[in-house]
Amino acid sequence: MYRTNKLKRDADLEGFCWSAASPYPPFRLPSPIESIRSDLVPQTMQKVSSLSELGFADDVHRALFRPIHQAAPPSPTSRRTKISVIGAGNVGMAIAQTILTQDLTDELALVDAKPDKLRGEMLDLQHAAAFLPRTRILASTDYAVTADSDLCIITAGARQIPGETRIDLLQRNLTLFKEIVPPLARHSPSALLLVVSNPVDVLTYIAWKLSGFPPNRVIGSGTNLDSSRFRFLLADHLEVNAQDVQAYMVGEHGDSSVALWSSISVGGVPVLGQLASDDNKAAVVMEQGVLERIRKAVVDSAYEVIRLKGYTSWAIGYSVASLARSLLRDQHRIHPISLLAAGFYGIPSDRKVFLSLPAQLGRSGVLTVANVHLTDEEAARLRHSAATLWELQQKLDV
């Protein structure tokens, strides 16, 4: 019966060939899962360390290609971008696959606790090599595979057990992050950390504390996706491209997020007051009922997808790939993401909480926070979220 023990180191790092000296029995399928010919049970599969064991001439590549005279031996490329994704579930894999398709990295490392699933996912990506740019794809249950990453994306997280309190869920996630973050930080001391796992704001705070990194290098995906959903709704209604709609949701990701109505613009044109159904524009700057309904629709849309298909994946994949691009290509673009919000909008400087605000992102992480206009109401909501999160964080043993 096929068994997976801890992968051998070189097999991990190369990722696509098992060592010939492996202690595993030869691979044999338990039952034909998708065989076309049930009369032809797949034969024993030998794992080989290289094609030379299969009869491929060792120096055939030398016969095909010749270096020019006096060439220096090839040096390892010094500018290689490496991204690590922790957690090879639906979210992690959608992120990994979108990053690959968009050609954002030279090296991609996957880490998960389940070695079989992890290896399967890695192989599935590698098999697309003929259709992708030459990206090295590695996978291991050992964090050493993440060494020297430019960006580490954490999607691993405990699922809420029915009836579990929020604080208990957080405690479990804290325990998990204590296993994940310190080795990650140790292996890539200069990396950017991007937390996606929920509840993202608290977990980003936890990741920051556990990593010892400066706060500009630790961010959470926050309301980047909520803002995308918000922009989708507005763009669909206004019949414009969603990329031309500027609209932010900020604050705590989830039920208490804050929609910044005063900052919406389309192609540079502010749309404040134009979205209410009431024709009396002078009197109706913002009709609370309608706006709140839109905000709830955005928040609920995540729950709706989860209810319908069991989880969300594609949208968060694109969202995080977009963040990865801005960070690694030093784009100086503005995204609403979860960052250390202490000192902004009246949040006391000693309240070390992470909340989403529109921030300029680049190679060194958070460059600046955009000075968007918040109404008194919106700032008050932010401060309220900060207070709630702060109290919650006090109860955790970080």
Place this chain on the structure above:
Amino acid sequence: MARKSSSLLGLANGVSHQLFHPVPDSAPPYPAKRHTKISVVGAGNVGMAIAQTILTQHLVDELALVDRKADMLRGEMLDLQHAAAFLPHTRILSSTELDVTAGSDICIITAGVRQMPGETRLNLFQRNLALFKQIVPPVARHSPDALLLVVSNPVDVLAYIAWKLSGFPSNRVIGSGTNLDSSRLRFQLAQRLQVNAQDVQAYMVGEHGDGSIALWSSISVGGVPIGLGHLANGKKTAEAAEELEEIRKSVVDGAYEVIYLKGYTSWAIGYSVADLVRSLVRDLHRVHPVSLLAKGSYGIPEDREVFLSLPAKLGSSGVLGVANLELTEEEEKRLRSSADTLWEMQQQLDLKVKS
């Protein structure tokens, strides 16, 4: 035109014209002439990986998803729509009814029944045939000029079935066939040769799966043919053949291994089909090994109406032509043998469609 999601929330109508005004004396807007619509039937792991890759690679203006499971389907559609801010302006629709596929340029069929433990191959085919009888005729009716791309397994027989049920000319019906197998082979060779997999030309042809044929005689790297001598390191013919067969088997087993480890394959087939779609939609005239009507090619008799993978030039009207490669006698023999086997099996299927 679908109701806008936002109008359900009480948002004012006609706001758009307050934000933008047209240039004087403009003609009214008309829809883009180059409007590519692709439908994916089957929103499972394979269908969604294909849909998402097609979207990310900007290959489509309108994407329609069809599945029997209404909730899952709607969830998948919403999940893609929520990425609107990160994607080009693509219209994404979904329905459990096939009329949502109307006017497609390409219809991709990933729907298929799973093999039950102990089920005979023939029985599996009969069940898939029943499913295709529900899917293919309406799809063909709603998009009479479309290209049909079958991904469901066993792809060669199902591509044949789709062709018969659609009534389409043979150039407009293809199966994903050995496009992905070839990719896996090229990946392995590329690793060994330390070149980019895209510079390795190597085809697996014939029946997708255990019976596929690796065209060892036709491998080249960066335009340089690799002779069998190189491949087998000077070993004697029988031994060499055995070792090459090991390589072929490891490529075929690659799929089984992924299925065993993660339960299914998705990403690689997603990229593979998106690659085919690109050639078809953009009329690229690139050569891909895909499952097509193989009779008359490489000595396969005219009366053997079977689909097998062969390297073919693809463009906006589907299969433009099959490549005339130099196959060895052995390779041609294997192709003909696959054709015989498939043909015998197809004879046992009842292809009459109730009108």
